[in-house]
Amino acid sequence: MKIEGKNAVLELLKTDKEIDKLLLLKGAEGSLGRIFALARQKNIRVQFVDAKVLDKESETGRAQGVIAFVSDYEYADLARLLEPKEGARFVIVCDGIEDVHNLGSILRVAECAGADGVIIPKNKSAQVTGAVVRISEGAANHIRVARVPGVNYAVDELKKNGYWVYALEAEGEDLYSCDLTGDIALVIGGENSGVGALTKKKCDKVLSLPLLGKVNSLNASVALGIAAYEAVRQRR
Secondary structure: OEEEOHHHHHHHHOOOOOEEEEEEEOOOOOOOHHHHHHHHHOOOOEEEEOHHHHHHHOOOOOOOOEEEEEOOOOOEOHHHHOOOOOOOOEEEEEEOOOOHHHHHHHHHHHHHOOOOEEEEEOOOOOOOOHHHHHHOOOHHHOOOEEEEOOHHHHHHHHHHOOOEEEEEEEEEEEHHHOOOOOOEEEEEEEOOOEOOHHHHHHOOEEEEOOOOOOOOOOOHHHHHHHHHHHHHHHHO
16 A cells, blocks of 8 residues: 655654555655654665655656555454543444545544444445545544444444444434433544445434524534534533
């Protein structure tokens, strides 16, 4: 897998993940100095290449002068993700998030809001790729992502483990009236279909954000960000 972009690679270098090699743009040692220094500290092989080589290797067209070569993303085990811990637990479940930009943004929100992890289904969902890592600004390097057979399976497991599971959808209860201080999971639906009907029935509640304008929906990652930080506010 290729990780591209300054922030994504820099965050990757802060982890203990094994990096096969780095491609750095010739003459960019100044702007990429911190990345180069960390790579040298960790004895990572660095190749300086010209722009044509970097462009050829780039999968996103936004390498920003650096590409890291790593093994494929390692998903977390769901059981490990749901283990008891000190303090309230908080996970996010993606139901049909197929757009890599939305998944990358969701991972960034989840990491910034201190979530314990994100759950995605194996099918009908974007997976964690190099593009998702770049879009997440490297947050994907720091948050655990569990991949499950299906969203309903995940909801059942969450409830068995003591979580309150809330779907974020239209025509539900007011988000701001809900107690989000305990062990919670927020289910965010896909760009077009939202949270599935059976999944909503399995959830403890459907929560909604007030929409005061003429548009009747928010982007998935934006809606999640608002809900996640309401949980953060309540827990402080």
